[in-house]
Amino acid sequence: MKFRVLPGSFSRTLGLLLLLVLAGCGRAPEHPNVVIVTFDTTRADHLGTYGFGLAHTPTIDHLAADGVRFDNAISAAPITAVSHATIMTGLLPPAHGVRDNGTFALGDAAETLAERFKAAGYETRAYVSAIVLSRRYKLDQGFDVYDDDLWGEDEPKLFMIRERPAEETIQHVLDWYGQRAKQTQKKPFFLWVHLFDPHEPHHPPAWAKAISPSSYDASIAYADRELGRLVDALRASGELDRTVFVFTADHGESLGEHGEKTHAIFVYRATTHVPLIIRYPPEYPRGKAYPGPVRNVDIAPTLLDLAHLPGAEQTQGVDLTPLARGDRPVADLPQYSESKLAELDFGMAPLFAVRKDGYTFIRAPKPELYDLKSDPNELHNLYGVPAYQARSDALDVELEKLLQDSAKHAIAAQNSPMSAETMQALQSLGYLQGAQDRASAAGMDPKDGISIYNKLETARHFAQHKKWASAEKELKELLKQMPQHTSARSVLALVEFKRGNLEEAKKQYLQLLARDPKQFRLYGMLGQIALMQGNYDEAEHDNQEALKIAPQFVEAMGQLGLVAALRGDESAAQSWYERALKIDPGFPTLHRRLGDLYYERGQYDLALKEYLEANKGQPKDMRSLLQAGASARRAGQMEQAEQLLRKAMALHPKSWIPRYNLACLQAKQGQAQAAFATLGESIDHGMVYANLLVEDTDWDGLRASPEFKQLLQRVRKIDAAGSPKAGDEDGDIPDAD
Numbered sequence: 052m053k054f055r056v057l058p059g060s061f062s063r064t065l066g067l068l069l070l071l072v073l074a075g076c077g078r079a080p081e082h083p084n085v086v087i088v089t090f091d092t093t094r095a096d097h098l099g100t101y102g103f104g105l106a107h108t109p110t111i112d113h114l115a116a117d118g119v120r121f122d123n124a125i126s127a128a129p130i131t132a133v134s135h136a137t138i139m140t141g142l143l144p145p146a147h148g149v150r151d152n153g154t155f156a157l158g159d160a161a162e163t164l165a166e167r168f169k170a171a172g173y174e175t176r177a178y179v180s181a182i183v184l185s186r187r188y189k190l191d192q193g194f195d196v197y198d199d200d201l202w203g204e205d206e207p208k209l210f211m212i213r214e215r216p217a218e219e220t221i222q223h224v225l226d227w228y229g230q231r232a233k234q235t236q237k238k239p240f241f242l243w244v245h246l247f248d249p250h251e252p253h254h255p256p257a258w259a260k261a262i263s264p265s266s267y268d269a270s271i272a273y274a275d276r277e278l279g280r281l282v283d284a285l286r287a288s289g290e291l292d293r294t295v296f297v298f299t300a301d302h303g304e305s306l307g308e309h310g311e312k313t314h315a316i317f318v319y320r321a322t323t324h325v326p327l328i329i330r331y332p333p334e335y336p337r338g339k340a341y342p343g344p345v346r347n348v349d350i351a352p353t354l355l356d357l358a359h360l361p362g363a364e365q366t367q368g369v370d371l372t373p374l375a376r377g378d379r380p381v382a383d384l385p386q387y388s389e390s391k392l393a394e395l396d397f398g399m400a401p402l403f404a405v406r407k408d409g410y411t412f413i414r415a416p417k418p419e420l421y422d423l424k425s426d427p428n429e430l431h432n433l434y435g436v437p438a439y440q441a442r443s444d445a446l447d448v449e450l451e452k453l454l455q456d457s458a459k460h461a462i463a464a465q466n467s468p469m470s471a472e473t474m475q476a477l478q479s480l481g482y483l484q485g486a487q488d489r490a491s492a493a494g495m496d497p498k499d500g501i502s503i504y505n506k507l508e509t510a511r512h513f514a515q516h517k518k519w520a521s522a523e524k525e526l527k528e529l530l531k532q533m534p535q536h537t538s539a540r541s542v543l544a545l546v547e548f549k550r551g552n553l554e555e556a557k558k559q560y561l562q563l564l565a566r567d568p569k570q571f572r573l574y575g576m577l578g579q580i581a582l583m584q585g586n587y588d589e590a591e592h593d594n595q596e597a598l599k600i601a602p603q604f605v606e607a608m609g610q611l612g613l614v615a616a617l618r619g620d621e622s623a624a625q626s627w628y629e630r631a632l633k634i635d636p637g638f639p640t641l642h643r644r645l646g647d648l649y650y651e652r653g654q655y656d657l658a659l660k661e662y663l664e665a666n667k668g669q670p671k672d673m674r675s676l677l678q679a680g681a682s683a684r685r686a687g688q689m690e691q692a693e694q695l696l697r698k699a700m701a702l703h704p705k706s707w708i709p710r711y712n713l714a715c716l717q718a719k720q721g722q723a724q725a726a727f728a729t730l731g732e733s734i735d736h737g738m739v740y741a742n743l744l745v746e747d748t749d750w751d752g753l754r755a756s757p758e759f760k761q762l763l764q765r766v767r768k769i770d771a772a773g774s775p776k777a778g779d780e781d782g783d784i785p786d787a788d
């Protein structure tokens with residue numbers, strides 16, 4: 052191309068600018084910053100740069116335009132924790148040992164990217180957005196800061212995974228990045244950001260819905276816009292071009308292909324073909340597409356080599372840079388994928404896939420072979436066609452080689468306990484089931500089992516909408532067909548529990564336990580039922596049993612503390628709570644209960660501290676705020692007490708409870724007029740309990756006044772008329788957590 056000659060000084064200025072830009076780009080830093088962004092559940096073919104015309108993904112598209120887009124990247128597993136463990140270790144799942152969400156934690160022996168970067172003097176930070184990546188699962192190894200703070204979010208719906216919207220995760224990242232800008236001596240950083248929004252359930256903002264063909268695509272558009280804020284911040288600081296920026300997804304989404312609605316069972320390209328973009332101007336060409344097969348196991352060695360760090364040779368991947376630059380010809384790297392979910396959770400057969408030479412081979416009871424050139428969606432099974440037998444056999448050998456190589460690299464995963472909430476979410480998502488109950492599905496091909504999985508999903512949706520009877524009907528039908536089906540029985544037990552049929556729930560849990568006595572979560576549920584029935588001995592026994600199997604099971608410790616507290620053994624209760632908080636320091640419920648203990652003892656300063664800690668984790672929780680207010684008041688901190696109660700009022704504007712507490716505070720301080728006014732407001736909001744007003748000693752100083760008598764009269768009238776207890780819904784204080 053010929054350049055037009057520009058006149059005079061302008062051309063000189065431009066020339067100088069170009070020179071400066073080139074100088075800036077040309078030299079690759081010895082230890083560049085590294086950013087890995089993983090979108091959950093994001094299909095490559097639903098992004099603009101990968102050819103989806105209806106996408107609104109300008110941020111990702113620009114990253115691709117400035118870097119190298121890998122068009123044939125395959126994830127090692129369609130399951131969040133499994134895939135991320137591969138990205139972070141450069142090992143395949145049979146080697147790193149994390150084979151499913153929720154039940155596995157990465158072993159200490161793993162050498163993660165974060166550990167490598169930290170050892171090299173990097174600042175290492177992770178920001179994740181779903182509880183399946185919480186630090187319990189040990190992907191936090193090597194990170195200075197692992198921000199998995201999801202407690203501040205709204206309570207998830209039944210069976211839903213606790214998550215944090217992209218906006219908040221990105222804000223946390225930007226808050227840190229803003230702080231970092233003020234440092235004079237900056238270390239290079241290794242940053243991992245995980246955004247969960249494309250995972251169902253989708254709740255994209257209206258603007259994204261309006262421009263997207265589906266709520267799935269709208270959620271991707273939303274996450275893309277939030278990602279844009281991070282890219283802009285890096286660009287504004289001048290660091291973007293000196294940063295290795297990797298964008299990928301942990302897996303895709305089936306969207307009904309192969310009869311699968313979401314992901315995790317099958318290993319077809321619908322859920323394993325992921326986007327992979329690397330942007331690094333000093334070493335990577337701009338706007339190039341690399342067509343050859345690559346894997347997410349290659350990300351770790353590529354980054355280690357780009358940052359001139361050791362360890363790449365200990366991974367199972369290869370350095371992608373020479374391929375991306377065209378220094379080496381396109382290589383036919385074998386692409387491994389697995390899903391053991393159907394096996395671990397349903398007792399069916401596991402699935403193992405290898406893609407090579409343009410073919411997909413899936414090892415299953417009914418094996419599969421697909422010609423990717425003519426059949427990229429993997430619809431026409433060629434296995435068993437005589438002309439393809441040799442091809443199938445060769446790929447099976449290839450798969451075996453990958454498994455053997457994994458055995459050589461294998462480290463042991465840890466058995467990981469999890470929160471009751473996570474278990475509840477996972478078990479019914481089909482993410483988690485008993486290990487021994489295989490009788491009904493032993494060796495079944497997941498292709499044949501998918502209808503069962505879908506039926507379970509239907510039941511789950513009914514349960515989410517509290518259509519208990521419909522959920523029960525689906526589940527009982529399923530159990531009639533397959534009496535040994537643990538997932539169905541677990542969901543049935545939970546449905547009975549949620550609708551208050553505790554005895555029926557207990558019956559189901561005991562049946563599950565009889566078949567799989569190692570399931571500590573079942574003991575946890577039985578303990579909770581016993582506690583709700585006031586049977587403390589049984590609750591204690593069940594939770595102790597759970598701890599015998601899973602010694603780190605925080606929820607069991609919390610329940611044992613509660614049992615001790617209910618029995619009046621405060622010191623035992625305190626030591627249970629403290630033990631649990633050592634394992635999970637942010638657990639709000641435990642802080643609140645510890646606060647209750649101090650409060651009972653009259654140690655109001657200590658109580659206040661715990662309640663505030665609990666509230667930090669769950670800012671919308673009214674109990675902790677009210678109790679913090681009460682503690683502050685009794686500790687003599689009247690101003691703080693009022694502040695806390697007003698905060699509760701602002702968060703729960705329809706509830707009479709914070710208003711009533713504020714009225715009491717004002718009464719106690721002798722602010723008669725303010726107290727009456729606030730009490731009046733509280734009555735307007737549904738404070739209709741005359742007895743409370745009669746017995747509450749806070750009002751003793753004002754009881755004789757005519758205003759008080761008038762207000763009491765008003766409450767008595769409403770109370771007697773049996774008015775609906777307005778405001779209770781918002782201000783309801785449940786007993787069990």
Ligand SMILES: [Zn+2]
Nearest residue numbers: 091092131301
């Ligand atoms: Zn995922």
